[in-house]
Amino acid sequence: MPMIRRTLLAVGLALCLTLPNALSSRAETPPDMLVMAKSISDLITLDPAEVFELTGGEVIANIYDRVMMFEAEDLTTLVGGVVENYEVSGDGKTITFEVRPGQSFHSGNPVTAEDVEFSLRRVMYLNKTPAFILTQFGWNKDNVDQFIKATGPMTVTVENNSDFSAGLLLNALSAGVGSVVDKKTVMSHAKDGDFGYEWLKNHSAGSGPFSLKTWKANELVSLEANENHRHGKPAMRRVLLRHVPEPAAQRLLVEKGDADMARNLTPDQIKGLKGAPGVVVDVAAKAESVYFATNNSHPVLSDPKVRMALRYAVDYDGMANSFLSGQYKVHQSFWPSGLWASLEKNPFSYDLGKAKALLAEAGQGGGFKITIDTLTTPPFPEIAQSLQQSLSKIGIESEIILAEGKTLWPKYRARKHELIVARWSPDYVDPHSNADAFAHNPDNRLEAKLTGKPAWRTAWDDKEITALTEAAAKELDLVKRKAMYLDLQAKFQQRAPFNMMFQSAEQVARRDNVSGFVNGANFDLVFYRLVTKQ
Amino acid sequence: MAEMSPQETATPSRARAWLLSSAPQSVMQARCQRLYLSARAFSHNPIAMAGLLIILTLLFVAALAPLITSGDGTSQVLRDRLLPPGAAHWFGTDQLGRDIFDRIIWGSRITLYIVTLVAVIVVPVGLLIGTVAGYLGGWVDAILMRITDIFLAFPRLILALAFVSALGPGLENAVLAIALTTWSPFARIARAETLTIRNAEHIFAARSQGASTARILLHHVTPLCLSSVIVRLTLDMAGIILTAAGLGFLGLGAQPPLPEWGAMISDGRQYLLDQWWVPTVPGVAILIVSMGFNLLGDGLRDVLDPRSGVG
């Protein structure tokens, strides 16, 4: 019977081919290669003038050196990156940068003042999302040429066209938009006056410790060591970020040694990893806040008493000690704990009696109905459900709607939400980054469309708070400036339509032969160049 | 197939004799006879009976949910989270300390709600399009069948996904989306059946008596399509449950805290390694229930469709 014979043969052959070999699957990554399991679905561009998402921010931090930087060796001190030193003029308006000599781009081209000038101007010309970090200094694509100039082969002068302080400007230049790109290489790929935008989205032209080898969307990012980096060649010849969306799969990969690190494990999985041989868990405090925002154009939620009641109807500790444990701690001000000028005071606790009393005072003792919008990824559905349960105990009935960011944000930006549970990471390490977003709403009209600012999105029209934010940004005296931010955060806690709940910490599971992974507070303070393997 | 053994008719009651008479006196009697014989054949089919038993249990459990459970399956006790199955919680607790047994029981209502609603939408739509196309023929047929083909060619889950993302997630929208992807085979079946009976004598007779097209379709064509449609529906039930679970898994079905089984698997999947019961119990529930519908459908087909299952 030819058919049966052929079938048996094929099945037998398949079994022979797979089984014996499969039984001996190897489990170690090469010694000069760092393999990280991470969800990279947020990565949609690697052009430093456009990057604003978390994974992209991390990747470009390792490809590009920036004008100003926090170096991997010391994340607390702002120093010159591409520039060797800088000088602030007496009136604080002009900063003169001296480019560090002897640096070269991945292409081999030397790093010059012209590249710095081009990189900063390019951010303005392209005017992509993160451009707002620089536009606040009074620059735009038409006037930037007169404010940012290469005045010598290695000298760049930057003129501040706003009242904001020079310190803030220096901090802003340490953001992704401060990345220095290789002008010659980028411009050789320019098309239709796009300043190389289409090309740089998925290529690299920097002077940082790594260069981009490949990026396959939702598959992997592969980086290659830059042998000529100013700090010397990194120990890892290759760094791979492999897209593994399932946290459970990430955990298996790191447990088996198929990955050196798992970056998106949930607290419960970290707990399960305890005692796994060869795996160590590191904790790094992060500047990401989890908060909920109510809408001030909502008839009931706009009542300050109702908002105050909501603050007491959150089981902060219950959540932080159960499904959030280890990865989120309670922190109720908008500037993350551990950073300069953060208010370390958590005035609100889970107190249903107080919440009920406040609702009754507001004339809402009978309860009402709202919707809770949030993201689909953990821990947001869990937080929303916990909130839903505690709200139901004070008579507020709620319906949860889960959505991906691309569906959720349009609603928030159009002021169509009622209560939204969301997260926020600062764009650069200065309290103004968050204050500008949460506590600054210069024009509350619907037509104003300040859609980038949560303060506008919640229709929060508080002139005093807005004025305080502006004043703090202009203050030159650091001691005074800090006091102003503390005051601002305290007022914010009492009045804002935002209830800051948690601050995150990243728990990274790594193989114990890997060390030197630098995981700073902000998403773009993650560095691979000190990683070594034994 | 039902094998009539002579012994079974040895002690005939009058009703039985009436039901088994070889010369039925009326249409009514003939119909009752057919039903009786089918039911008997059905009850001798162990597979079908197993399916029926599962479905009946599901209905029973869903109906008695308030009596069987201790809450509505949504109340959280954070300090009792992720408890293993035991005396206090038969199926353990989930990541928010909710009793999984309670959630499964209440979830059965959601499953029934979904399949019922989909069936209620899909069968009339499929029958209408199929019988109209088959009966009228010509351009009407061509147009309706091309539309059906387009829906058949569409990747099913992707169409459902796209539809739900357009309407927004939620149970009702998931039902609509599933219906949208499920109706086309029913139209095909109804059309095929209609084609085979379109020129039958009794329809010809009705037409010559001046019956309207609508009347003929409703009274003469549709009833004859029903048995194959019902078989197909029962077999599709499992598919509907699985699609609904798939949508739930992707976060587009029932929204929390509703205990939809697919969503429960999705929420619980990160606990598979250490707390296996969290995603496993709803998985098994889906498996059992869709298995039940499949067994039932398989048995029904044996009984109702003498060609036994081609198509």
Added chain:
Amino acid sequence: MADRQSEETGGAASRPFPPAIFTKIFRPVFTVVLTFRGLTAITFIIGRVMPADPVLAIVGDRASRDVYEATYIQLGLDKPLLEQYRIYLTNVLSGEFGKSIMTTRDVLDDLIRFFPATLELATVATLAGIFIGVPMGVLAAVNQGRWIDHLVRVIGLFGYSVPIFWLGMVTLLIFYGWLGWLPGPGRLDVFYDGIVEPDTGIILLDAAMQGEWEIFRNALHHLVMPASILATFALAYIARMTRSFMLDQLNQEYVLTARVKGLSPLAVIWRHAFRNVLVQLITIIGLTYASLLEGSVLTETIFAWPGIGQYITTSLFNADMNAVIGGTVVVGICFVGINLISDGLYRLADPRAR
């Protein structure tokens, strides 16, 4: 497939013209064109009424008003809907599927990259389904009513009833997590990535052609689990259908005659009955293959398999409509194509269907 058969005969009879030859040649073309039109139109409309905002997918949630508006106009969203659809169709007809937001590359390039992954998976799964399902079905039919028949039936129903994504998770846990027999998610161990040139995009073929046998083996290992999961469904369907086709044949008179004549049962089963079933089986296998090619979104998600299903789904969540329409059209055309081919084979092989 009873409906398919009667559709062919009934359809031809109901239309007095055009002549038969004309219909035979042009109907497939007509079907493909129509399906294509329908698919693009539906996906396009869905894309435009979706609450997910393609502009925000590009500019992110913190974009200021002017950044947002510039991109809005750049995407052509300010034009009327019909105009947008017309522009899109014109572009597609000249081979331009547009750019994907998510991958920043041409959708066509993406499809060339993602589709082979699905093709590889679906092909292996279908083959497994055939090689196991067909013998199972025959065995069941020959032993109708005996325990082996019931066993096959229950296995078949199991394959129909199990939530694939759940089964995938559980097998991943057992065979990778606990036993360590099979590799984890992905198409290759990550350090093998990029060694083989993607000539066809099907790693097994590429590796074999370039003589990279270690990579071939690795890719094969990675395929085993997801392919088996998908094969459960294929196998269930194929075994079930084989059984009922075979039963039909075994009850026919010629089989009885052949038996009476003294032919060995095996010869009767394989040389006569099975040969006649083959034609119907082709249709069934075609259908199975097509439905697996649709991309099993969920299996691909669980196994981090960069296939077309995952591509379309992620694009959908990111409001990346160029990618969604492109992917859907490719899958739809494949579906129609496979159906046409199996229809053709059917007619060739079975004189009654001509």
